[in-house]
Amino acid sequence: MHEHYYTASPTSEIREKSFKCSIRGITLVLTSVSGVFAFGESIDKASRILIENFSPTGNTVLDLGCGYGAIGLFIKAIFPEQTVCMSDINDRAVDYAMLNAGKNRIDVAVKKSDLFSEFPGARFDDIVSNPPIAAGKKQNADLISMSYEHLNPNGSLWLVAYHNKGGSSLKKIMEQKFGNVEDVCKSGGIRVYRARRGF
Numbered sequence: 001m002h003e004h005y006y007t008a009s010p011t012s013e014i015r016e017k018s019f020k021c022s023i024r025g026i027t028l029v030l031t032s033v034s035g036v037f038a039f040g041e042s043i044d045k046a047s048r049i050l051i052e053n054f055s056p057t058g059n060t061v062l063d064l065g066c067g068y069g070a071i072g073l074f075i076k077a078i079f080p081e082q083t084v085c086m087s088d089i090n091d092r093a094v095d096y097a098m099l100n101a102g103k104n105r106i107d108v109a110v111k112k113s114d115l116f117s118e119f120p121g122a123r124f125d126d127i128v129s130n131p132p133i134a135a136g137k138k139q140n141a142d143l144i145s146m147s148y149e150h151l152n153p154n155g156s157l158w159l160v161a162y163h164n165k166g167g168s169s170l171k172k173i174m175e176q177k178f179g180n181v182e183d184v185c186k187s188g189g190i191r192v193y194r195a196r197r198g199f
Helices: 044-054 068-077 091-103 137-149 164-177
Strands: 015-024 026-033 060-064 085-090 111-114 124-129 151-161 184-188 190-196
Touching: 015 044, 015 068, 026 068, 044 068, 044 137, 044 151, 044 184, 044 190, 060 068, 060 091, 068 085, 068 091, 068 124, 085 091, 124 137, 137 151, 137 164, 151 164, 164 190
Parallel strands: 060 085, 060 124, 085 111, 124 151
Antiparallel strands: 015 026, 151 190, 184 190
């Protein structure tokens, strides 16, 4: 059976790749793992662009669908005053996000959660995600809709995607739900979209 990186409990063989990565003057040592987005010897291009362009709205951040932890860990390292929570549906992603947090001595909370299933009533100032386009339109529409409910007033949802490979649909859904959306960055077909929740 073919497994996706949003599979809850991957059974594929575990293979690891460790590497150093520097973004915005911060260097982390990270380990990626098979069965988790994005397995390789460097941070995927879209996640890097999101990290490079993120600026906090307030004091609390959720990295939703964190994979092995690159986005949330870099945000906490770059903005140490932020309280950062990271979540993923994938058991292996949660394990490796915790492993990478410990390896870099970064204080974040990591939870296994199917979207917001483990965050009843929780609200954040920023929600960031490199969303699983391959999971389908409904899953990503739910991610956007539920993010709105879990943002504080004036909070922001940040998504990154290839505009012509599903990103344009995400942008439309963000516009419909939030009543606003902006392109924070355009780079090589990749865009960072930001939508703000009103008061």
